[in-house]
Amino acid sequence: MRSALVIGGGVAGIQAALDLAERGLQVYLVEKSPTIGGRMAQLDKTFPTNDCSICILAPKMIECFRHPNITLFSYSEVIGVEGVAGDFRVRVLKKPRYVDEGKCTGCGACIEACRLRGRFPNEFDEGLGRRGAIYFPFMQAVPRVPVVDKRHCLLFTKGKCGKQPACKEACEVGAIDFEQREEVIELKVGAIIVATGFDPLDPSVLREYGYGRFENVITALQYERLICASGPTRGHLQRPSDGKEPKRIAFIHCVGSRNPRAGRYYCSAVCCMHSTKEAILVKEHCPDAEVFVFYRDMRAFGKGFTEYIERAKSEYGIKYIKSDVLIEENEEHNLMIKYDERGRQRRLEVDMAVLSTLLMPRKDAKELAAVLGVKTDEFGFFEPADELLRPLDTSVPGIFAVGFCRRPMDIPESVAEGSAAAARVAELLGSLEARGEERGSEE
């Protein structure tokens, strides 16, 4: 069967889908959230080239959407898989977004009209921005079709929204459809690629950093939104407590990671670099700010990475300090960073701190693994059958895992793996077909 299922529309899944489609296969791309793009869509710039993340990703997202060989199921989940390599039967649950994708032109009139416009924290902005009960996750979302948030929409919470739902009234093409119901779609595919990516650890479980208690302690992903021109502050660096531009910022590495005693022994592999990028961005936005990076080991192991860090130090004057930290807060909501320098206790007052937290498989990765029948490790990373020569093959033939859901990796590696899985799928389906033909000719 010349078809494949890709689960997860981050950069790894997008690449896999595109390469398979270009190779002539029929591809179904199932994305859980209302839009494809994954984490990369949330990033401001990307190391080590400082390319604008969404600017280089958006064309690929659109290509994916427009490709005649790709069918995109957004806001959908895989709920059942049966069969074997070459012949999987997959059940996909399509959640109602209450907007007809066929009719919607993406104008956004409904969003403007929503009576609860701007009331709720926006997931895409990691809670820093606001949205209504009907919203686009972000401007370049693909598909560019709004989604109704049932948890907040008045029609669901109060049973009615004025005389007529405001969004429905505003839509000139009649795309709002509150009659939509969950739908289960059955697909037949020859192979499956899992590319579900990561979730950051919620650092409020780690008391020493004060996240959740101190307003000016934020996560790196929140920072990416804060510094982004399309983010909640339009790229103006403002600290959460009072909206002031921070003059001193600390970036803290290995938050929750590399801690064998807590059972989270591993290293997320991208934080040294992304926080260096984020530190550089502070200096580009506010050249006078002082920036400190607290690290354990600087792991700058990719092409151009060491040079990038050298530039951060020499050109941008970012100060790197090798130490773990403890964070306290004073009355002005400034933060006191306690650290250690060659055995001596030291303190540093900063206006804001950014945590590079451990990055883990998606919270539901193990559930998905159970549906697929494949093995994961203790954290939920999809485990390869043969770490060395078949790194993308999972424990089940015909099912492959790529990108961050397999192990921590950066964007280029995720892209390379997306392509690589496409090669494995083409190889597998080719050999199954050849075997089928042989069998056919024997008969």
Place this chain on the structure above:
Amino acid sequence: MREGELRIGVFVCHCGVNIGGIVDVEAVVEYAKALPGVVHAERNLYTCSSEGLSRIRAAIKEHNLNRVVVAACTPRTHAPLFQKVCEEAGLNKYLFEFVNIREQCSWVHTHEKERATRKAMDLVRMAVAKAALLEPQEELSFEVTPSALVIGGGVAGMTAALNLASQGFDVYLVEREKELGGRLRTLASLYQTEETPEKIIQKLVKEVEGNKKIQVFQGATIKSVSGYIGNYDVLVSTEGGDIALKAGVIIVATGASVYEPPTGLYGYRKYENVITLAELEQRLKEGQLPEVRDVVFIHCVGARGQDKSYCSRICCAASIKNALRLRRRGVNVTILHRGVTMPGLEKERLYNEARGRGVIFVRYELERLPSVQRSENGRLEVTFYHEDLSVELKLETDMVVLVTPMVPNDDAKELSTMLKVSLGADGFFLEAHVKLRPVDFATDGIFLCGAAHFPKDVAESVAQALSAAARASIPLSRGYVVAEAISSVVDEKRCIGCGRCVEICPYGAIALRDVTLQLGEVVLVTKKSHINPVLCKGCGTCVAVCPVGAIDQRNFTFEQIIAALREATTTVT
């Protein structure tokens, strides 16, 4: 298509309120109607909706349009859509012009409605002037020879070859050495597995040799390469003479070498028991390691801001693997490092294991490098500054292992010139885009994987090799490539053969070739630039660099651009 009457149609989009809320769309339509050559103009609530599209289709028929201008959002997302509609209505898709009055007018001038409207008019006027001069273009398609050349028979090259072969393509695998296997042939163990590298190589070699689709050339090198994607002519020089091959795509999998410290650095080549990590691997493999009680590893020798600027990614892991091996034999191991680079899951686990088993890790800084001397009792003595304790220490040892980075092969430059692909500042082969095209070269049809790209381990090399195979299989399976229609052309009469365009073209699309000129009696052979239409991406760089204006780009000709600019600079009230 300059002959005949110009019949331009203009479609202006409201994009709901996105444009219509700021720009007076109706006024723009009225304005467009009066422009020279325009026979029809209309507005649409959403030009991109199925209704809007059928309006374009109908208007082309109804008004016999031979040019279409759409003033709407961004060509990045929407141009292909409108072009397709033109084609459906029988109009060549290059007779279409796009104006962005959303990003360039309504979105950036939200507070200046009037001026936004005037700007929209200006942009439409420019587009109409250019559209009048547009010409139909043809998308040429070229056949692809369904075979691949893979250069380098290490784990990356063999993996790529095997994958392409099982996808059904013929593969030529060219290996410089007498045997396949690459670096792995010299290693004693691997940090990911208990299996020996030898076994792993044997397995792969057996598969490669048993595959009828793969033809292996051992002890062979590439003598020359000419042609372009789909049609490469390759000359392989083997012991038995030169062999000519035809390939549709090329994969570079030539691996890397290992840095050799200069004589005397940390006593290298001066004291017998100062060896590199690669030498240690070799000795362990051959069972030649002398009895040792204490061993000191020094990391980052020649790397990270020294002779080489970069961190070589895998040496920490390769070193710790060997440290553990020695530790298991009861050897005392100290590792002098500059930060331990063990990212991810397995490596960090290995690092924790090494610490648990008593491998001592001590950090040093570039500012205070360790040194190695002969000790009084004939052993080696390592002096180093313990950064975390702020003291200078001395350690007697039997052996010092210098952990050095992987470096580009000596002949990388030569190969890159032959293939017309680039090397980065670090000397490794350079991919088309560091983030999103990690295994493509900028030149179409040539791909890259393994340590030739940058130091990496076996699993990473395998993933990349598969990735390169996937990318390479796309033109191979399709059987043809479609060239960019908006390419550049050289006017040979004007070209002075200076070759500046050849140097600057990022896609290796231009070459100087001999042209025979007949000037009356005199026959002259001179160099003229020629652009390969298959490789040209229409970036226009060469157009800008040509000192005599001999290059013109289709659909962006001087004439067309000047026509648009002329409109831009005329003030209209």
